[in-house]
Amino acid sequence: MELESSLDPLGDQSYFFSSVRSTVKLSEKLASTVVGASPSAGRIWTGPSRTWDEFTTGLNLVLRRAADYMDDTSRSETPIPIVASPLTSLANVERAYDVAIIVPEQIHHGESDAAKDESRWLQQFGDTARFEVTAAAGGPNFEADVYWGDTKIGRLSYEFHQGPRGDVRAKITIVKEQGSKDVEGEVSKKQKAEILKICRDADNITVYFDTGHTFSRGHIYETRFRDARFEDWEWVPMWPDKTEYWQEKPLDGKRFAVENTGNESDKSLFGLIARHWPNLKSRGQQTGWLVCDDGAGESADFIHIDDKVKPSLLTLIHAKGSGSGKDGRDISVSDYEVVVGQAVKNLRHVDRGLLLAKLKANGSGVLKDAVWHNGKRLKNRDSFLAMLAKLGSNLETKVVVLQPRVRETVLENVREKMNKDDKTSAAVRRVRQLDALLLAARANCFSLGAKFAVIADADRKRGSTPPAGRKRR
Known part of the structure; x- marks a missing residue:
């Protein structure tokens, strides 16, 4: 079977080619052998050899074939057209608009509890x-203010340079702002320093550009978008009860105030879920x-x-606050990248047995009473776990x-542009990336028999208008 035939044009279009391994016949005199290559690392490898002469002969044939291919001007730069392809030039990469960061889980691996x-x-x-x-004109460079919620941590400069092997190197530096003072507050100087260190590591960030390109792990990629749209949106209005949709969970300073989750004063997304799931649209009782x-x-x-x-x-529910609290906010891909990544990473927990073991293992911590049944908060998870154990494996x-x-209104407007065959405007490129x-993500869920949906803001109610004077950020 050819690799290209086994790829999913929709599910695999956001992946990129990194290495290849195949069985090839290098000459009529030699038997077929395994050859692997990792272009980005400049590395090749072959199968085992019985003698030194066999090894050197095979390696010479591999290098000759590689040289012949590199000299072939008609060769394709995209041997697997379904997946995203790294660019060898920064030309036409402009207008960064979004940065996503994933804090590495292993950063404190091995430390005491x-x-x-x-x-x-x-x-x-x-x-x-x-x-x-803030993007620089006419190129990929930009500066970005880093925030922890509403607290500004610092400002970073991102400059991109072409490396000698076609890779893209990001130079990330701290911008010293005039008149700024590093004052101790909710965020300590030590915490700020560690946050900026993480944000300066290019392996931890993904950058999106309005030209349809993405920077990730040392490369600029161009996704080969398909004429397919994600349609499994569920629209829930945020304004009827003034849900603070930019706030993921109730906080006490920077601490997750789990004890307040679902209280009437909790206007966060967690509060919306705890009070009303699955009846979010009608705001009915949970x-x-x-x-x-x-948690981790x-x-x-x-x-x-x-x-x-x-x-x-x-149902496994993954919530994330909007990176903007403005009524006129634009579409952002980075706001979805982290939470969708978490959903895919934890997809294994649709298995009842794995989920049961996981919830038992951490059922005695601060979340032990974060359990609800028909709107009533319980003292612990015991009854939930007993119910889950008896369910059996026949689950949707x-x-x-x-x-x-x-x-909803913004996405509808962009879809209208797409219906008119607009493929170049910034808004269309963002939606295609999204x-x-x-x-x-949907393809990953389908592979395990799970449905997948995204809940977003029904920012209008026909015949009504949202109340004025909402908090904005």
Whole structure:
């Protein structure tokens, strides 16, 4: 079977080619041998050889074939056209508009539990990190203010240079701002220094450009967009009860105030879920079983089970606050990248046995009473776990991402442009990048028999207008 034939044009379009391994016949005199190559690392390897002469002969043939191919001006620069391809030039890469960061989980690997507790703030930063990007004209360079929620951490400069082997190198430096003082507050100087260190590591960031390009792990990629759209949106208005859709969870300073989750004063997305899931649109009372599992090593932010339908429905819910609280906010891809990545990473927990073991293992911590049944908060997870153990394996499964950054009216306007064959405007390019991300996630869910949906902001109600004077950021 050819590799290209086995790839999914929708599910695999956001992946990129990094290495290849194949069995080839190098000459009529030699048997077929295994040859591998990693172009970005400048490395090749071959199968085992019985003698030194056999090794050198085979290696010479491999290098000659590679040289012949490199000299062939008619060769394709995109041997696998389905996947994203790295660019060998920074030409036409302009107008950075979004940065996504994933705080590496291994950063405190091996530390004591006490040290891990002290560094829990890193995960809290990752939950609410955002970048305000100012792009330089006529190129890929930009500066970005780094925020932890509403607290500005610092300003960074991102400059891109072409490396000698066609790779792209990012020079990331701290911008010293005149008149700024590093004052101790909710965020300590030590925490700021560690955050900026993480943000200066190019392996931790993804940068999106309005020209349709993406910077990731030392390369600029161009995704080969398909004429397919992600359509599994579910629209929920944020304005009827003044949900603070930019706030993921209730906070006490920077700490997750789990004890306040679902209280009437909790206007965060977690509060919306705890009070109303799965009846978000109507703001009806929460029904079924609901447990919060937010934190490092989570299975999902929330797990919901409706055991009154046949078969029962298990839903993994991943929530993320919008990176902007403005009514007129644009579409952002980075707001979805982290939360969608978390959803895919934790997809294994649609397996009832794995989920049960996971929830038992961390059921005695600060989240032990973050459990609800038909609107009532329980003292612990015991009854939830007992119910889950008895369900059996005949379950419908679903993964839901709640991220209100996209507004229904904005997406409709962009879709109208796409219907008119507009493929070049910045808004269309952003939506196509977002489509690629969400279609890939949906394909992952489908592979395990789970449905996938994204809940975003129904920013208008026909015949009504949102109330004025909402808090903006």
